[in-house]
Amino acid sequence: MNPTLEEVARLAGVSRATVSRVINNHPNVRAEVREKVWQAIRECGYRPHAIARSLVTRQTQIIGMVIPQAVTTLFTDPFFPLLLRGATETCNAHKYQLMLVLFDDPAGESEMYERVLRNGYLDGVVVSSATVDDPLMPLMLRDQIPFVTVGRHPDRHVHCVDADNMNGARIAVEHLIRLGHRRIATIAGPANMIAGQDRLMGYRHALAAHQIPVDERLIVHGDFTEDGGMIAMQRLLPYEPTAVFVASDTMAVGALKSLRQAGRRVPDDIAMVGFDDIPLASAIEPRLTTVRQPIERLGAMAIELLISLLQGTRPAAYPAHRIVLPAELIVRDSCGALR
Amino acid sequence: MNPTLEEVARLAGVSRATVSRVINNHPNVRAEVREKVWQAIRECGYRPHAIARSLVTRQTQIIGMVIPQAVTTLFTDPFFPLLLRGATETCNAHKYQLMLVLFDDPAGESEMYERVLRNGYLDGVVVSSATVDDPLMPLMLRDQIPFVTVGRHPDRHVHCVDADNMNGARIAVEHLIRLGHRRIATIAGPANMIAGQDRLMGYRHALAAHQIPVDERLIVHGDFTEDGGMIAMQRLLPYEPTAVFVASDTMAVGALKSLRQAGRRVPDDIAMVGFDDIPLASAIEPRLTTVRQPIERLGAMAIELLISLLQGTRPAAYPAHRIVLPAELIVRDSCGALR
DNA sequence: TTGTAAGCGTTATCAT
DNA sequence: ATGATAACGCTTACAA
Numbered sequence: 001m002n003p004t005l006e007e008v009a010r011l012a013g014v015s016r017a018t019v020s021r022v023i024n025n026h027p028n029v030r031a032e033v034r035e036k037v038w039q040a041i042r043e044c045g046y047r048p049h050a051i052a053r054s055l056v057t058r059q060t061q062i063i064g065m066v067i068p069q070a071v072t073t074l075f076t077d078p079f080f081p082l083l084l085r086g087a088t089e090t091c092n093a094h095k096y097q098l099m100l101v102l103f104d105d106p107a108g109e110s111e112m113y114e115r116v117l118r119n120g121y122l123d124g125v126v127v128s129s130a131t132v133d134d135p136l137m138p139l140m141l142r143d144q145i146p147f148v149t150v151g152r153h154p155d156r157h158v159h160c161v162d163a164d165n166m167n168g169a170r171i172a173v174e175h176l177i178r179l180g181h182r183r184i185a186t187i188a189g190p191a192n193m194i195a196g197q198d199r200l201m202g203y204r205h206a207l208a209a210h211q212i213p214v215d216e217r218l219i220v221h222g223d224f225t226e227d228g229g230m231i232a233m234q235r236l237l238p239y240e241p242t243a244v245f246v247a248s249d250t251m252a253v254g255a256l257k258s259l260r261q262a263g264r265r266v267p268d269d270i271a272m273v274g275f276d277d278i279p280l281a282s283a284i285e286p287r288l289t290t291v292r293q294p295i296e297r298l299g300a301m302a303i304e305l306l307i308s309l310l311q312g313t314r315p316a317a318y319p320a321h322r323i324v325l326p327a328e329l330i331v332r333d334s335c336g337a338l339r
Numbered sequence: 340m341n342p343t344l345e346e347v348a349r350l351a352g353v354s355r356a357t358v359s360r361v362i363n364n365h366p367n368v369r370a371e372v373r374e375k376v377w378q379a380i381r382e383c384g385y386r387p388h389a390i391a392r393s394l395v396t397r398q399t400q401i402i403g404m405v406i407p408q409a410v411t412t413l414f415t416d417p418f419f420p421l422l423l424r425g426a427t428e429t430c431n432a433h434k435y436q437l438m439l440v441l442f443d444d445p446a447g448e449s450e451m452y453e454r455v456l457r458n459g460y461l462d463g464v465v466v467s468s469a470t471v472d473d474p475l476m477p478l479m480l481r482d483q484i485p486f487v488t489v490g491r492h493p494d495r496h497v498h499c500v501d502a503d504n505m506n507g508a509r510i511a512v513e514h515l516i517r518l519g520h521r522r523i524a525t526i527a528g529p530a531n532m533i534a535g536q537d538r539l540m541g542y543r544h545a546l547a548a549h550q551i552p553v554d555e556r557l558i559v560h561g562d563f564t565e566d567g568g569m570i571a572m573q574r575l576l577p578y579e580p581t582a583v584f585v586a587s588d589t590m591a592v593g594a595l596k597s598l599r600q601a602g603r604r605v606p607d608d609i610a611m612v613g614f615d616d617i618p619l620a621s622a623i624e625p626r627l628t629t630v631r632q633p634i635e636r637l638g639a640m641a642i643e644l645l646i647s648l649l650q651g652t653r654p655a656a657y658p659a660h661r662i663v664l665p666a667e668l669i670v671r672d673s674c675g676a677l678r
Numbered sequence: 679t680t681g682t683a684a685g686c687g688t689t690a691t692c693a694t
Numbered sequence: 695a696t697g698a699t700a701a702c703g704c705t706t707a708c709a710a
Contacts (some may be wrong), residue, residue, distance in 0.1 A: 002459075002688055003690070004686095004688085005687065014696075014697085015696065015697045015698075016687090016688085016689095016698095017689085017696070017697060017698080017699095018696060018697075020688070020690090021695095021696090023688095024689085027695085028695055028696085029695070030695065030696090033695080033696085047453060047457045047458060047459075048458065048687085048688080048702085049458070049459045049686090049687050050458035050459050050460050050688095051390055051393045051394050051399065051459045051460065051686090051687080051688090052394055052459075052687030052688040052689090052702090053390055053687075053688050054390045054688085054702095055390050055394055055686090055687080055689090055691075055701095055702050055703070055704090056687090056688055056689045056701075057688085057689070057692080057702090058702080060390065060460075062438070062460075065439075071689060080420050081419050081420050081701050083690070084439065084441075085443075087439070087444055088439055088441045088443070089441075090443070092443065092444075092447070092451070093682070095454065097438055097439075097440070097455060098438065098439045098459070099401070099436055099437065099438050099439070100404075100427055100438070101436070101437050102423075102424070102425065102427040102428075102431070102438075103430055104427070104431065105431075108431070112431070113435065114386060118386045118388075118697085119386060119387065119388065119389035120341075120389050120390045120391075120392065120703095121389050121399075121401075121436070173497075253622070271528045278623055279619065280618065280619060282682070283541060283592070283619055283622065283623055284622055284623070285624060311687080331547045339683085343702095343703055343704085344703065344705095345703080346706065353680075353681085354680065354681045354682075355681090355704080356679060356680075356681060356682080356705080357679090357685095358707060359701080359704070360679095360705095362704095363705085367679055367680085368679070368680085369679060369680090372680085384707095387704080388702090388703055388704070389701090390702090390703080390704090391686090391702070391703035391704040392703080392704055392705075393686095393703090393704090393705080394686045394688090394702090394703080394704070394705095394707070395685075395686050395703090395704055396704085397686080415679085459687095529683090555689070582700045591680095608682075617685090653695085678704090
C-alpha cells in the first residue's frame with residue numbers, strides 16, 4: 001500500500017491539512033514546517049493519489065484524443081502520428097495527459113460515448129478527422145463537454161483548428177495555371193469531409209480568379225484511398241486534362257498508377273500536384289509536388305486552445321474560436337516546374 | 340451537475356446501495372426493483388462517475404502506452420500507428436482505455452515517471468521500443484507496476500511480447516544464401532536495442548548453418564535511420580558484398596541511395612533484403628524484399644497479456660511470460676529471386 | 679433481498 | 695499558521 005497524506009502527517013507531526021497545503025504550495029505554511037513535511041514526504045516516498053484528488057477538484061488533467069473513423073487510411077499516412085506528437089508534446093508541457101479514444105466500430109460509438117466520454121475521466125476532448133455529420137459533436141455540445149476539433153466544423157459553436165485547405169488547394173492550382181495549364185482536373189475528397197470540400201473550393205477559386213471556366217466533368221470525387229485515386233484518374237482520362245490537382249497524396253499515388261498503365265508520362269503528358277506531403281511523396285518516381293499542412297502544429301494548437309478553454313484563460317467565445325494555419329506548396333518533379 | 344447514485348435512489352425509492360448493485364449487475368436484487376431502478380437511471384440520465392468508483396475499487400481501467408524515445412524515426416514509419424491500433428482495439432474489446440505516455444525528453448523521464456506512472460491513474464503499462472538500458476523497467480519492477488514490454492527484454496522478470504526478430508533475419512539471410520550468395524553483408528541496428536541484436540544474431544546463425552564463415556568487415560551498425568543506412572552502405576562497398584541484409588527498411592532506403600550513387604544496380608550487382616515492410620518498401624524502385632513483423636498483433640497481444648495479468652487470469656509467472664510472434668519473408672524485386 | 683454506514687485519499691471550509 | 699471536519703460519489707461489509 002502506498003503511503004497517504006495521513007501517514008506523512010503523522011511522520012511530520014502535523015495535520016493532514018498542512019501536508020496538503022505543502023503539496024499544493026499554499027503560501028500559509030511556516031517555512032520550517034514546510035521543510036519538515038517535505039522531509040517526511042521524501043522519507044516515505046509519498047505520491048499524491050491523482051484519483052482521490054480528482055474526486056474533489058473535479059479535474060483529471062486528462063484530455064481525450066478522439067478519432068472517430070480509425071480506418072486503415074489513417075494509419076498508413078503520417079497524419080495521425082504527427083498529430084499525436086504535437087498533441088502529446090503540448091500536453092506534457094502543461095502537465096496534462098492524453099487518452100486515446102479510437103472508434104473502430106461506428107456502431108459502438110454511442111456506447112463508447114457514454115462509457116468513456118461521459119464518465120468523468122476527461123477534462124476535455126480533441127476530435128480529429130470527423131465527418132461533417134458525425135453525431136459526436138451535437139452530443140458533446142448537449143452535454144457541455146469542452147472540446148476542440150482538428151479540421152474545421154460548420155457549427156459555429158464548435159472551437160476548431162485547421163490547416164488552410166482552401167488556400168493550400170488554391171495555391172496548388174494557381175501553380176499549375178502559372179505553368180500554362182488550362183484544362184486542369186481535380187480528384188476531390190469525399191463530399192462529407194470538410195477538408196475535401198475546402199480543397200475543392202480552393203480549386204474552384206483558383207480557376208475563377210484566372211477566368212478559367214469550370215468543366216464539371218474534370219471534377220471527380222475519390223475517397224482519400226489509393227484505389228479511389230486510381231479509379232478517379234481512369235474516369236478523368238477521357239476528358240484529356242493536361243494537369244490534375246489531387247486532394248491527397250495517397251490518392252495521387254493511385255492516380256499515378258492509372259497514368260502509368262495508360263502510358264501517360266508525368267509531368268510531360270500530364271502534370272500533377274498532390275496534397276499532404278506524406279513521406280512517399282518524395283520517394284516515388286516522379287517525386288510529387290504537393291501541399292504540406294503543419295500537422296504537428298495543428299495537434300499542438302488544438303491542445304493549447306482546449307487547455308486555455310479549460311482554464312478559462314480564453315473566454316468561451318461565440319462564435320467559437322477558429323484557428324487556421326497556413327499550408328505550403330512543396331515543388332518537386334510531378335508538376336513539371338523544375339524542368 | 341450530473342445526477343448521482345443518491346438521486347437515482349431517491350427517484351426509485353430505494354437505497355444508494357441497491358442502485359449500485361443494479362449498476363454492477365449484482366444478482367441479489369429483485370427483478371421488479373431492478374427494473375424500477377433502471378427506469379430511474381434512464382429518467383435522469385445517470386452515468387456512473389468513474390473517478391469515484393476508481394477511488395474505492397482501486398482500478399481505473401486505464402492502461403498506459405509508454406514510448407520512451409518518441410523520436411522522429413518512430414513517427415515516420417508505421418510501427419507506432421499500427422501498434423497503437425492493435426492496442427486500442429484490444430482495449431476497446433475489454434473496456435479498457437489507453438493513455439499515451441510519450442517521453443520526448445529523456446531528462447524529464449523521472450519527473451514523468453513520478454507524476455504519471457505512479458499517480459494511481461494507470462492499472463498497468465505497456466512499454467514499447469525501449470532500449471536495453473532504459474531506466475524505466477527497474478523502476479517499475481521496484482514499484483510493482485504491472486507492465487509488459489513490446490520487444491523482448493533481457494530481465495527475466497519482465498513480461499514481453501516480441502516479433503521473432505532472430506528467425507526473421509535468419510530466414511532473410513537464408514533466402515539470399517539459397518539464391519547463391521556467399522559474400523553477404525549486413526547493416527545491423529544499434530547495439531543497445533534488442534531488436535538490433537536479435538536480427539544480427541539471426542544473420543550469424545544463418546551463415547553458421549550453411550558453413551559460411553563470418554567476415555566481420557561485412558557487419559556494419561546503423562542507427563535505424565535512412566542516413567545511417569546510406570553511410571553504412573558506403574562503408575560496406577569496398578568489401579564487395581554480393582548481397583546485403585539490412586536490419587530495417589528505412590536504412591535499406593538509404594543504402595539503396597548509396598548504391599545508386601555508386602552506380603551499382605539492385606538486384607543485378609547486389610541483392611538486398613530489408614526488415615519491417617514499411618509502405619515505402621513496396622513503393623520504391625526496386626520494390627524491396629523484406630521481413631514483415633505482425634506489428635498490430637504485437638500491440639494486441641501486449642494488451643491482452645497485460646489485462647490477463649491485471650485480472651489474475653494468468654499467474655504472474657517467474658520467469659515472466661514471453662510471447663514470440665513469427666515474422667514473415669515478403670519476396671519482391673530487390674533480392675533478385677523473381678527474375 | 680435490502681438498507682445502514684464506514685470507508686477510499688484528497689481538498690476546502692471553518693474555527694482557533 | 696494550523697487543525698478539525700465535512701464533502702466528493704461510489705463500493706461493500708455487515709445488519710436487518
